[in-house]
Amino acid sequence: MPALRLAYRNVVGKGLRTWLNVAVLSLAYVLIIWHQGIFIGMLRHGSQAMIDYEVGGGQYWHRNYDPLDILSYDDAHGRIPAELSELISKGKATPILIRQAAIYPEARLHSVLLKGIDLSQTVLKIPSHHLKNDKEALPVLIGKRMAKRIAMKIDDYITIRWRDAKGTFDALEGKIVAIMDTPATAVDKGQLWVPLEALQKMVQLENEATLIVVGRDVVSIQDLPEWKFKEPDFLMRDIIEMVRGKRVGAAILYAVLLFLAMLAIFDTQVLAIFNRRKEIGTLMALGMSRGSVILLFTLEGAMNGILAMAVGAIYGIPLLVFTAQRGITLPEVTEEFGFAIPPKLFPFYSVGLIVGTVFIVSLTVTIVSFLPTRRILKMKPTDALRGKMS
Amino acid sequence: MILVKTRNLLKCYPMGLRKLTALKDINLEFQRGEFCGLIGPSGSGKTTLLNIIGSLDVPSQGSVTVLDKKIEELSHVEAARLRRNHIGFIFQTYNLLLLYTAYENVEFPLLLIEMPEAKRKKKVMDALDWLGIADKADSRPAQLSGGESQRVAVARAIVKLPQLVLADEPTANLDAENSFNILEMMVKLNREINTTFIFATHDEKVIRYLRRKIHLVDGQVVKDEIVNQERGNPCRH
Incomplete structure (x- = not known):
């Protein structure tokens, strides 16, 4: 598929600009998974502690x-x-x-x-x-x-x-x-x-x-x-509700991180379309349809997401494994939280969390990459060749 | 064989409340293998006519047929297919893809027609060889001189052996020596593979090479002359 090949060339060819984008995006991946992992770990630990010390099997x-x-x-x-x-x-x-x-x-x-x-x-x-x-x-x-x-x-x-x-x-x-x-x-x-x-x-x-x-x-x-x-679920309803409440805060941070990632991509795409008007005109002159150019730009954006996944994996996996194994030491004030919190919190990263986050971020990145490219639909090749926006 | 035919071509652009007529009553035919040029001052409509022939633009009225396809009836996708398969473009400012090497720039049109890799590689190297820039295959446009850049652009335009090459002021940014080299190569191409060249130019260096000169003034053809094979001996068409 030429568009995929061309998108790869463009992404690699952009060098530092690509890596800056990828760095921001990869941070979003890792932070979202890390943060969600902490809350899942908190819920798991709290639930397990209640089962072990209080609830049993009911x-x-x-x-x-x-x-x-x-x-x-x-x-x-x-x-x-x-x-x-x-x-x-x-x-x-x-x-x-x-x-x-x-x-x-x-x-x-x-x-x-x-x-x-x-x-x-x-x-x-x-x-x-x-x-x-x-x-x-x-x-x-x-x-x-x-x-x-x-x-x-x-x-x-x-x-x-x-x-x-x-x-x-x-x-x-x-x-x-x-x-x-x-x-x-x-x-x-x-x-x-x-x-x-x-x-x-x-x-x-x-x-x-x-x-x-x-x-x-x-x-x-x-x-x-x-x-x-x-039942255990009835006996643990308070902790489940409490963690659910805390996850609202986590969801806000999730949204903020996702928004930052989207902003990075959106901004890059808008600037790319503005800066690459002449290139878009040339691509059209060489025989690419508007749809193909849109696909090319969208793939470039999506590839940033894939590269970010790879980069995030390089530094994220050791970081996540380290915190999952060693735990995060909590301050004494957390004793007052009202439910079971250990002195060390062990985040838990489920396959669902990782796959779900990667899927949501990748999908969002692809959609956000696509949105600005719709301007290309309105571009006349002759204007684009002269570096004008139609 | 008629490659391009225009009938009562009119092209207008909106200019505020008024309309600017860029081309008016253009009736031309271009045969396969022609080496001809649209000549005229800035604003005479050369580039507009070239763009319409190249299916980058459409006429406001009248008809333009390129390789048996009516430009005004083509969808965006069909127009793109026509350009992709049959038309090569050469621009005044080269319009090379800056992130790509010379090789990749020349390879680009072949990627679009999904030519197999082995065949593609041979064609690209042949084109670069033919234009004398094989040693620059790995250079990016920023590392090339103006003459070298335009040779890459020519290689890109001819690598797929199109039936029609449209060149818009191809030598405007080149010195005399580079202009000469580029034009000699185009003439050679025209002779050897019978590719039709249509130039838009007001550069005397180019005009001297043309075998057919179409003079445009204010969007109208004022003179269409065939020049004898021996240069500098024009005769009326």
Whole structure:
């Protein structure tokens, strides 16, 4: 196809001008993929952390349990149903009992949630095995954010006060036996993890739970009379919505980068048509139709996009691989984001993201290359030969 | 064999509210193998007539037939095909493609007709050889002198062996020696491959070589004369 060959010659022949365009375009490719990869990585990491530490393969909620209504917690408990006991004994589900409590670190009152968890569970990544080994005080596991907030460290003692099932206040000393480093703030802030059996005894709710987390490998799930099953998607809807909200910002940056790339190409094409009027006239005189000249100019623009892809791959692939493997260290302020963000964020570049971005940018570049060339349709060869615009 | 025929050709351009008549009542015929020129001062309509014959422009009225094709009836694509396959152009300012080497410039018309590479290469080198610029094949136009550039332009015009070559002031930017060389080559081409040459010129150097001189004044043919083979012996047509 002569147009392709001629376009290639023109693109290569333009030398530095081509490379400047290609540099801007390749930057757009790499930045768009990199930036989108960060958000996908954030969503993946946040979702995975929630699944690992909180959601598992879904949760059975006691019918009175409403995580947004703290007053519901007193009544949100029930006997662990026989249907789930078997799963629990096989290690495929774990019950959690949730009760309100107060602690007094440094003589200040803090409202907390006491969460009882089975010591030997492996459904969640919460290191509950640490809760085994202390008889002199109630072993307590807290997250690092909670530890920072109440200024506690391992082996510190803390007074815990709660009300049992009958409304009677009671209190005892707890001992911090472990501090977990978890990206999931939902299992960290304002929470004390204690042995399930101990908590059941403390609040006189033996063999009862507020919710039961099932493992990810459990497939046959159905609602029970007192217990409603909540799917992982429902449990993670907040983080999905939050990341979706943040992706709006990412989409704006995407659009800005794409616009810059388009501007570079559009500007080049408009200038090229203006500067190359005489050449266009010569091409027509030599036998190219207007359509062929338009195709030639459009292909030149599109080739910039293809070259940019190649150049972007040369420096972009090592950069993307490096950040995907080493991660990006985040500042401490991101701890306050409200959902699981690790100290290092690992961007994730899916094939769909890369192919989709390359396709969208290439298509945009081709369209933007074509738009200014429509002026050629109005050009008279005789005017073009004299360097005039018709 | 008649290659080009014009009948009652009129060409007008809008000039504000008025119309400027560039060509009026042109009735000419050009035979195959002619070496002729449109002669006249600036603004006499030489280039306009050349452009219409070359299917770069269309008549306002009348008819122009080139190689049995009526120019006024051709679509843009058909006109481009006619130029691509049968017409070569030579311009005053060479109009070489600046990003291409001399070789690539000459190769360009052959690429457009999709000639196979081996044949194309031979034809290009033959044309460059023939014009004595084979050693400049890899040079870009910026590295060529005026004479060399015009030789490349001539090579580009004749490489596909067109039936008709239209040359618009081909020697206007050349010195006497280069003009002589270029014109000698054109005469040789005309004799050896019987290519029809039509010039638009007011350059005396060119006029002396013409075997037919068509004088244009204010868009009208005022004299059409055939010159004997022996130069400088014009006779009335």
